Amino acid sequence: xxGIPLSYYLVLSAVLFACGVxxxxxxxxxxxxxxxxxxMLNGVNLAFVAFAARWNVLSGQVFVFFVMVVAAAxxxxxxxxxxxxxxxxxxxxxxxxxxxxx
Amino acid sequence: xxQLVLFAVFAGVxxxxxxxxxxxxxxxxxxxxxxxxxxxxxxxxxxxxxxFVAVIQVIIYAGAIMVLFVFVIMLLNAGIEEHTRDSKVATxxxxxxxxxxxxxxxxxxxxxxxEAVTIGQLYGGPHQIAxxxxxxxxxxxxxxxxxxxxxxxxxxxxxxxxxx
Numbered sequence: 684x685x686g687i688p689l690s691y692y693l694v695l696s697a698v699l700f701a702c703g704v705x706x707x708x709x710x711x712x713x714x715x716x717x718x719x720x721x722x723m724l725n726g727v728n729l730a731f732v733a734f735a736a737r738w739n740v741l742s743g744q745v746f747v748f749f750v751m752v753v754a755a756a757x758x759x760x761x762x763x764x765x766x767x768x769x770x771x772x773x774x775x776x777x778x779x780x781x782x783x784x785x
Numbered sequence: 786x787x788q789l790v791l792f793a794v795f796a797g798v799x800x801x802x803x804x805x806x807x808x809x810x811x812x813x814x815x816x817x818x819x820x821x822x823x824x825x826x827x828x829x830x831x832x833x834x835x836x837f838v839a840v841i842q843v844i845i846y847a848g849a850i851m852v853l854f855v856f857v858i859m860l861l862n863a864g865i866e867e868h869t870r871d872s873k874v875a876t877x878x879x880x881x882x883x884x885x886x887x888x889x890x891x892x893x894x895x896x897x898x899x900e901a902v903t904i905g906q907l908y909g910g911p912h913q914i915a916x917x918x919x920x921x922x923x924x925x926x927x928x929x930x931x932x933x934x935x936x937x938x939x940x941x942x943x944x945x946x947x948x949x
Contacts, residue, residue, distance in 0.1 A: 694891045703803075714812045725826055
């Protein structure tokens with residue numbers, strides 16, 4: 684048996700997710716906001732792996748693999764969008780990119 | 786016991802990196818602290834016996850994705866972010882709210898019987914993952930390859946210079 688309770692891993696996962704949410708809300712630089720999303724994905728991945736170990740099912744780890752693939756695709760497309768926003772607006776501040784805001 | 790010490794060390798580094806990501810003003814500092822978070826998370830995965838996940842965490846996240854981020858920060862010459870009135874309001878209410886929420890969740894999770902849910906020994910090396918990935922999950926696996934192709938083409942189309 685493994686000496687660490689499942690709840691420790693879940694708490695770590697929740698703390699990482701909360702830090703990601705906080706960064707998403709507080710930060711004004713579009714790249715940093717994007718990094719906060721990656722932090723949230725990491726927190727969720729940790730919960731997946733912890734539950735996989737808890738119930739002795741490897742499917743959770745395979746799912747983490749898929750989450751990482753989607754995160755990589757998302758990073759590629761998202762950074763391309765950031766580059767094209769910067770090219771048209773010449774700013775990285777999300778408060779100045781408010782064309783679609785009421 | 787040793788595992789608990791290792792977990793405490795790497796979890797502490799992880800949380801410190803995540804908080805440093807929030808505290809830093811410059812995007813490159815945030816990116817470097819995110820790399821620290823991902824590296825120590827890989828160590829936590831190793832503690833859980835998930836070798837395959839730990840290795841692809843280092844290769845894909847800390848390697849590929851963060852290189853992309855750092856490259857874009859360099860390309861766009863991102864400077865120190867300036868705060869607006871709205872972001873100050875978000876900081877004022879968001880940080881205490883999230884701390885309360887986080888403590889509440891942590892308390893609820895720890896309050897459960899800690900002995901009842903200790904983690905079993907699961908070995909997730911490539912030998913164990915491969916049959917799942919290439920037999921049970923073959924259709925999702927193939928679909929992700931299409932997803933990657935679409936993402937590559939989308940990135941090329943979006944980041945290309947428009948000829949006008």
